[in-house]
Amino acid sequence: MENNQSAESLERSRRLEWFRKARFGMFIHWGLYSIIGRHEWVREHERWTTSDYAKIADLWHPEMGAPRKWAKLAAESGCKYMVMTTKHHEGFCLWDSALTDFCATKKGPGRDLVAEYVEACREYGLKVGLYYSLLDWNHPDGIRSKWDGDARKRFIEYTHGLIRELLTNYGKIDILWYDVPYPLTAEEWESEKMNRMVLKLQPDIIYNNRNQTPGDFGTPEQHIVAEDRMWEACMTTQILSWGHMPLDGWRTPREAVDMLRQVAAGCGNLLLNIGPKPDGSIPAEARNIFEQVGAWLKKYGDSIFNVTDPVRFRNNLVGMYTMRDNILYFHVYRWPGSEIIASQIQNKVKSVRFMNGGEIKFRQTPDQIFMYGLPETAPDPLTTVIEIEVEGKPEYRPGFHDLGGFNKLGKDLRPPDTLFL
Ligand code: GLC
16 A cells, blocks of 8 residues: 555656646636636626526637637747636536537637647646546536536446547647636545546646645645645736636736745745736737746846745735745845845854845844845845855744744734745
8 A cells, every 4th residue: 555655656756756846827717707817716706597598609709829829928938838617517528528619619719729828838837737627517517516426427428438539639738727626526536536647648648636635736726835845836917817807907027026936935926817808819908017027037046947946935015035946045035225134944044145246245143134335225126036045954033923923913823834925
C-alpha cells in the first residue's frame, strides 16, 4: 500500500513538474453569458428558462481568430499556460460534440471554438488547459440526477462522455480544470473513475481538486492562501465577474503584480482571468493589466519565476518578499520616500541593490536594515524590487506578534507557521 502511494505521488510530481515552474497562466471565461454581459451565473441569478436561454446560442457569432489574440497577449505577458471554459454551468459546449446539439458547431458560432483555442495555445508555445463545469443547468438530467437514479445514470454517462471527447479529439491537453461538482458527491459523479479515464487518455495531464477528489493541485479562488502542496490561485481582473460584464469594475495592474508576488512568495501559481467580449475581443482594461504585468515581468521576472522557497515572513506594509536561495527580493509596493526600513530579516546582510540596477546604501542594526539615499518617488510605480543578499538561508526575525502579545489580546490566533502573503 505504502509503495503504491509513493509510486502515485512520484507519478503526480512528474506530471506536475512544468506546472511548479509555470507561475502565471491566463484564464478565459467565454460563453453565452458573455453576450448577456451580466455575470456567468446570469441564467441562474435571473432565473432564465432553458428555452429562452437556449435562444442566445443562435445569436452568438464570434469573430475568427479571437483565441490567437488571447494567446499572443498571454505569451507576451509572461504566461506559460491558458485555461478556457469549454462548458460553463450554462451547459453550452464550445466544441463539436457528438453527444449534444447545444454546442458551438450546431448553433450560432458554427465552428469548433475549442479547436481554435487549442491551436492558438500551441502556436504561442503555451500549455493547454480545458475548464469543464460538472454542474449543468441545461441538461434535463443535470439537477434531477440528485434524486432520480435513472437521470443520474444518463447524466453521468453524458458527463464522462463529454470529458472523453475533450481529451480525445484535440491532441495533448495539459490541464483539466474541473469546476462546481454541485449537486452530486464524488461517489455519485464516479469521480475516481473519471480521473482514471482522464489519465488513461492523457498520461501527462494534471487535474484540479474540483470533482470532489484531492486532484493534483488546490484551487483557492479570489483569495491567495498558500497550501502545503501544489496550488494555483484563480483571480478575476474585474471585481466580481469571470464572464465579460461591462457593469462591473476593474482591478489595477499594480494589484495584479502584487498577486504574482503573493503566489511566488508561497510557491504557487496565479491563473488570472479575462472575460472576452462576445466577439472574442479583449476588453481594453484587461489588455492593459496583462500588458503592464508583462512589461514589469521583463524587468523583475527572476523575483517571481525563479523563487526557491516559500517565505514565512509576516506583514510589512511597505513591501514583502520572495526568496531565491540567499537572496530576498523585497517588493516595495508602497514607496515611502528616500529611506526604507526592511524589518523581519535575521541574517547578516551582504548587499542591497535595485534589481537590475545600482547599489543601495544601508546600515544594519540589531533590529533593522535601514536603507537611505533613495529616490523620493517610486522608481517603478507598479512595484520596485530591491535585492537583499544575506549570509545563509534567510531567516525570519520574530517580533511582538510572535511572542504571543496579540494572542494575549485575543486578536491573533493564527498558528505560528501560517504563510503570510
Ligand atoms: C466558481 C464559479 C464560476 C467560476 C469559477 C472560477 O466556482 O461558479 O462562475 O467559473 O468559480 O474559479
